[in-house]
Amino acid sequence: MAIPSRVINLIEHFGRDIKAFRSGQYNETQVRREFIDPFFKALGWDVENEQGVPETYKDVIHEDQIKIGGQTKAPDYCFRVGGSRKFFLEAKKPVVNLDSDTKPAFQLRRYAWSANLPVSILTDFEEFVVYDCRIKPDKDDKATTARTLYIDYTQYYDRWDEIETLFHRDAVLAGSLDQYTVSLKDKKGVATVDDAFLGEIETWRRILAENIAERNPQLSKRDINYAVQMTIDRIIFLRICEDRGIEPYERLKGVLTNGSIYTKLCKIFQDADDRYNSGLFHFRKEKERPELPDDLTLDLVIDDEPFQRIIPNFYYPDSPYEFSVLPIEILGQVYEQFLGKVINLTTDHRATIDDKPEVRKAGGVYYTPTYVVDYIVKNTVGKLLDGKTPRQTTKLKILDPACGSGSFLIGAYQFLLDWHRDWYVNDGPEKHKKDLYQAISGEWRLTADTRKRVLLNNIYGVDIDPQAVEVTKLSLLLKVLEGESSQTLATQLRMFHERALPDLAQNIKCGNSLIASDFYDNQQLGFFDAEEQYRINVFDWEDEFSNILQDGGFDIVIGNPPWGAEFTEPELEYLRTHNKEVIVRMIDSFMYFVYQNSKRLKENGYFGMILPDVLLYQIDNAKLRKFILDGYEIDTTLNMGDVFNKVVRPSSVIIYKNHHSRNTNIKIGDFASVNKVMKAVALLDESHYDSIPQKEIYNIPSLLFVTANPSHYLIWTKVKSAAHDLLENIIDTDGIQRGVSPDLKQAFLVNTEVANTWALEKEKLRKSLTGGRQVKRYYIERPDLWLIYTSRADDFRRLPNICKYVEQHKNEITCKEVQQGKHPLYALHRPREEHIFTKPQKIVGVITEDEIIVALDSEQTFVTDGLYLFGLREPYDPRYVMGILNSRLFVFIYRLLAIEKGRVLAQVKPTTLSQLPIRTINPNNTQEKLLHDKICVSVDEISTLYINQTKAKTAQDKTLYNRQIIAATRRIDRLIYSLYNLNEQEIQLIEA
Known part of the structure; x- marks a missing residue:
């Protein structure tokens, strides 16, 4: 496209007065208003929210300017699509030389790298610079390090297409930035923030574990795991609060002088208890708090050396991390990996770090991509919020029964926060001053009290791993504090005598979602030592969430439960007994989670999870599919294919409602063939979706069809109606x-x-x-x-x-x-x-x-x-059946029935094979009999041609027979198409 006239005007204006603009008198705010804002309007961005969309969906966020330690703590612009960050833009005044000055580049790259954004822009309008922000920033980097584009304003005429192709809003929506970073050849130095931060905290765990084990010989393995986890969590929490302006900057760094570092840290932790009221800092018994306090960590003996190695790496300029923009979701992803290992003790009480057995078996830990979380949350939480008021949502209960590090609960909580803020703003912000305040940038934000209330009212989770529970709490508490400052929290403490954070002990609980205390009813308790009982960790839902279950259950159940978890024989016996309604033969842990937690769903509540795709087609899941079909109204099924990194097991998303009506339509989408990089973009594309009536899938052997292309589904129904029997009935x-x-x-x-x-x-x-x-x-x-x-x-x-x-x-x-x-x-x-x-x-x-x-x-x-x-039974001719099964039509049909194409260990499943629809012939129908006989004769011809080909000596003869085999095969394909009454359009679709 040609460069817009308004951009030409900007170029000419800048050129005319370039000396004035390069003077120190022309500041950053002026260049933003006069040049950068209109430049990006020309690229399709609603820079000033002229359309008046809710805060959640604004194209551009103009960040607050918080000064901490002499540094600006937020990027000038954040460009978003659908509420998701796509890139940052850092603006500078034209007097700054972006071509050579290293500080602006390092500043921008720290922001974007910490926020996990692949590219971002540095500009003063005179220079337009793009950086590959996947490359870990270093304070000694040159301005050219990781630079991928450098465009002078005089080159805008010739390079506008280049800029527009990458940064026009429509292009970004279509995935231009993802495709751009994939295309970049130089991958040297690429290190995602989650991988780098994981490496950091794994090092901290090791050096803390070794020192605590050495200096505290009385501690058990479980004590050391708890102590290390809580120490790391507390330091990370407080350091993030520093970068957000909630805690005094470099307060943690101040403990490094004059020794006794851990004693001084404990004093900071105790102060945090007074300030935050979180279980993260809970050292004394309080009447209103049922959770027992931490009696362990304040009495630990820890040397100075571990903290001297850990804390300095947290601060600018040595640290590449900018915690003010580090997404809480990224922190959750880091912890998901972190929790895959455990501290063990040798016989001489030395600490070792080992993979958990279940992680070792699975080959690693795999967190759910954010776009999948967002999709499920939007289509469960979003649907129940539609048409409601904040008062009506106070009783809404959202559960993740295997919450891990909390990715689904964080996603649900963020969605609730955005929804509440937008509702209050649309209703008139002046009417809701208890719930809203206006930031310096003009953005409306929820008060900390409202954020706490929403969290305590709505968010619930369970996990068998106590460390995971603590991480979920940490992530949610950091969400509560987003947008707060030391001033706002001090005001709250002074005026309302309330500490800043809620106690989540009644919301996020540790226990085995699948096994209750009746597990021990038929067991010899003496057979299970303390460690085994701790591992099993029985959990009684009726006791732990009695009020919710008595009120009908949870309104929403979401998550990504464990797939393929291992159980001992007593556990398996218990699970088989309590889940027998859905067990066919082979069983998988995800099946228990689906079955049990569907029954905890309130009437008209929503269930949404990402699960193995075998749920949709495998015979071993037939009873579970019937359970869902008979009792629930299916809203959405998506065939997602490969989603998780390094996992070859394909996935699916299923969403259904606890309200049954066979007259509803199921929204379907097939994303299996979409590249992983582009799946998030594809989910926003309505062309990928269609719908099928739920009543239609009762008569098909596989729920997978609801994830297929509707045109394919129509072919299937036509083939099925033309047939008179299934293969299993003629064998x-x-x-x-x-x-x-x-x-x-x-x-x-x-x-x-x-x-x-x-x-x-x-x-x-x-x-x-x-x-x-x-x-x-x-x-x-x-x-x-x-x-x-x-x-x-x-x-x-x-x-x-x-x-x-x-x-x-x-x-x-x-x-x-x-x-x-x-x-x-x-x-x-x-x-x-x-x-x-x-x-x-x-x-x-x-x-x-x-x-x-x-x-x-x-x-x-x-x-x-x-x-x-x-x-085969009489009177079926095996040549006829063989012609059907080998035909191109039945390659197509079989691949609809079973997702095997592209799998490393693809297999033809007899259970699926037996469900193929075979057209039976009426021997008294001359036309049908003729078609049958033609198929049999053609099969004989192919068999003879193969025999002749094997006997042929010359290449020319072999080629001749091969061509005849291909022709005969095509002839059979056409006969089979005719047998099942398919038209030319349907045939073209199959052969494509």
Whole structure:
């Protein structure tokens, strides 16, 4: 696009009076009003909120200017989309040389890096500078470090397209900045603030743990974990308060002089108890507080050296962190990783830091991306708030039953705060002076008292890990203090005799959300020592939240519960008994959380979680799906695909309401194929969504269809209606069977040469297939392998040569080596009933695929566990069924039924296979019979062509047959499309 005329006017104006603008008399405020504001208006930003949108959704926030320690503590502009920060802009007066001055660049990069923003802008209008703010800032960096764009104002004419492509509001909304940072080639120095800060506090944990363990030999492992956690939490809390102007700047740094550092820190902690009333600082018993005080940490002996290493790294200019802009959400993400490790003690009472067993098994800790939290909160909390007044929301109860470090509760709390503020402002801020005050920037903010009230009234959480509970409390308390200053808190303390923070002991609780105290009813309590009881951590919901449950339950349940958590056998027995309504076969911890907490949902309340995608399609979740469908009104299901870093297990989002009506529509969205970087942007794009009536999904075998493209859903319904039966109903009584599994002790495979050399009896030999590579569509490449089949283990004693060979080589023989000719025999389980494998005709398919690949076996072949097999009832012709299953249509249909495409360990699931809709033929209908026969003849043709191709000697002959195979395959595809009455538009969609 051409450069706007208003920008041309700005350039010309600046050029005419450049000497005046470069003088020290022309200040930063003037350059912002005269040049920077109109420049960004030309880029589509509502800089002055002329549209009058609520505070939450303002495009641009003009930050307050707080001076602490001689430093400006907030960036001049924060540009946002949908309430989410996208980039900072730091303005300078033109007298500053941005090309070479290092301080402005370091200042901006500290802000943006701490806020986890990928890029940000430094400008005085004369110079427009963009920095890659993923690169960790250092006080010794040059002005050019991490710089990605430098544009002089005279270059705006020629480079406007470049600026607009990156920073126009519409471009940012479409993900331009995310794509830009991905495209940057130089990744040297890239370090996200969460990773860097995690490294810092892990170092602090280690040096504190080692010193506390050495100097306090009476402490248990649990005591040391608590002491270290609370010390780190308190220091972080107070340091953040310093940067926000709530605590005196460098107060913590002041304890470093003249020794006795921990004694002086304890004095600061006790002062904080008087000031904040938080469980973080709770050292004396108080009548109105049921939570017991901390009797441990004030009496600790800790040397000066750990604090001399920790505290200086917190302060400018040595510290890259700017705590005034560090998002609480980032702190939660850091702690999520931090809590994945635990302090253990050696026999000589030395501290070690180890991964928790469950984290080691899972391969790490994975926090929920903020955009997923925001989406679930908006579509649960947001829906219940719609049309209500603040008075009506006081009884709203929001629960995360596995809150971890608190990401969902922080998201819900922030949403509530924004909603309350906007409601009061829209209703007339002058009427709500008890709840609102106006900041220096003009922005309306909630008072600390209102923020406390909302937190105590509305936010509830449970977690089995006591450290996680403390982190959740810390994060929520820091949210309470956002926007406060030492002056506002002092006024509150003086006028209302109230401390600044609430006690969250009744809101955020530690316990096992899944196991109550009746766990011990049928157990010998003596079998469980104190550590085991502490680990199980039973929790009685009816006691802990009695008023809420007596009132009908929680209004909203949200979160990301544990997936695949491990349990002991007594725990599993208890869980199976208490959750039997939803257990099919295999079970996963997330299923218990969904089932139990759905039942704690108040009438018309909302449930929203991110869960494994298997909930939507796997047979083991069939009862859980039925439980949801029968009892709740599904609002939204999203197929999210890969969301978590380093996790290959795909995810889904499901939101439903405790109100059942089959006449509602389900909002659906398929984001599985969207790049991780762009998923947050895609969620805002309405083109990704559609809807399906909930009543429609009662008749389909998989809830996954509600996450599919509606056009795909329509094809599915057409195919289903054209069919008259399911595959499971036309398979013979043996059903779908897997092949036999490896076991060196029971049965053997040999090639022909070995069979002849050892003069094996032919009646004991059976043809065998050992892998999916041998089975193609319509054709089997038969290897030279024979199974030595015997019904009794004693028969092997009559095969001394084989027994001796196996004994010598049992640790080195593999199936792959047999196929490659490296070993003449391979061991297998003795097969099950022989008749399963010796049917005159059976269909054999490959398990390790994301689509159906089947061939016809007429040679009574025994197959191994990489394959499945089934026979058909009369009068079904296996050629006809094989043509259907191998068709392009059924590649499409199967991938709708099961999300296997792209998975590392993709498998064809027999449970899903059995649900495929098979068109039955009326033998008295001439047209149908003709179509059936054409399919069978075409299958025969392909089989013959494959045989001829394998016998062909020349490349030209092989190519000729291959082309004929492709043509015959397409012919079958067209016949199958006709069989299921699909039109050309639907066929094009499938083949695309």
